[in-house]
Amino acid sequence: MxxxxxxxxxxxxxxxxxxxxxxxxxxxxISKHAGxxxxxxxxxxxxxxxxxxxxxxxxxxxxxEPLVPLDRxxxxxxxRSSGGVxxxxxxxxxxxxxxxxTYFGLFISYDRSxxxxxxxxxxxxxxxxxxxxxxxxxxxxxxxxxxxxDDSGSVLYESWHLEEDGTVLVRDIRxxxxxxxxxxQQQVFDRQ
Numbered sequence: 001m002x003x004x005x006x007x008x009x010x011x012x013x014x015x016x017x018x019x020x021x022x023x024x025x026x027x028x029x030i031s032k033h034a035g036x037x038x039x040x041x042x043x044x045x046x047x048x049x050x051x052x053x054x055x056x057x058x059x060x061x062x063x064x065e066p067l068v069p070l071d072r073x074x075x076x077x078x079x080r081s082s083g084g085v086x087x088x089x090x091x092x093x094x095x096x097x098x099x100x101x102t103y104f105g106l107f108i109s110y111d112r113s114x115x116x117x118x119x120x121x122x123x124x125x126x127x128x129x130x131x132x133x134x135x136x137x138x139x140x141x142x143x144x145x146x147x148x149x150d151d152s153g154s155v156l157y158e159s160w161h162l163e164e165d166g167t168v169l170v171r172d173i174r175x176x177x178x179x180x181x182x183x184x185q186q187q188v189f190d191r192q
Contacts, residue, residue: 027155027178029147032138034121040142042106042160046097046169046189085182086131087156088175090148092116097169097189099160106137106144118146153177167191 094110101107105119118137126135126148137146143161150156157174169189175182 027149027153029123029134029136029149029155031121031123031136032140032145032147034138036101036103036120037139037142040139040162041101041166042099042144042162042169043101044099044169045192046099047192048095048097049188049190052186052188085150085152085154085175085177087133087148087150087152087154088183089128089131090126090133090135090156091158091173091175096192099169118144154182 092108092110092114094114096111098109098112099106100109105117105122107115107117109115121138123136124134125132127133132151134149135146137144139145140159143159145157145159147158148156154175154177157172157176159172161170162168163170167190169191171187171189173183173185173187175184
């Protein structure tokens with residue numbers, strides 16, 4: 001092999017290795033918009049529809065590994081799954097929601113027992129007990145969105161938006177790892 005060919009081969013190998021590393025690099029979260037869209041107010045009391053949230057729309061996980069319990073569970077009983085997805089401990093469920101929207105943030109009360117507080121444009125580390133994760137929250141168009149990234153690279157994505165002239169609240173939930181969705185669910189709430 002000629003020196004020039006060896007140099008080109010080495011360069012191609014270096015480029016290939018760089019591309020491979022870029023493909024396996026850990027995910028990062030991009031900050032969300034802090035400004036509330038004009039005319040959007042998620043505030044109110046919301047009751048889940050009886051047929052909403054009973055089962056995931058798509059469950060791309062093995063049947064032997066329950067990723068997210070579909071019944072209401074309390075944080076104190078949640079454990080890290082065998083698959084290493086700790087982002088799910090940050091996920092709350094409830095049949096009734098009370099949402100309070102302020103100039104700086106959103107407060108969501110699930111069944112009058114657990115209140116989650118989100119600041120628009122937040123980008124910080126959150127924790128529940130020993131489990132820490134990176135979180136961003138804010139506005140994506142007219143939807144409020146929260147992304148939580150755990151140490152395994154799993155991302156919990158939640159968003160809330162209004163439909164039907166503000167009488168219906170839709171909550172989309174997704175837990176993904178890499179480009180694979182492990183849990184997807186949509187819940188529909190009616191204004192009370």
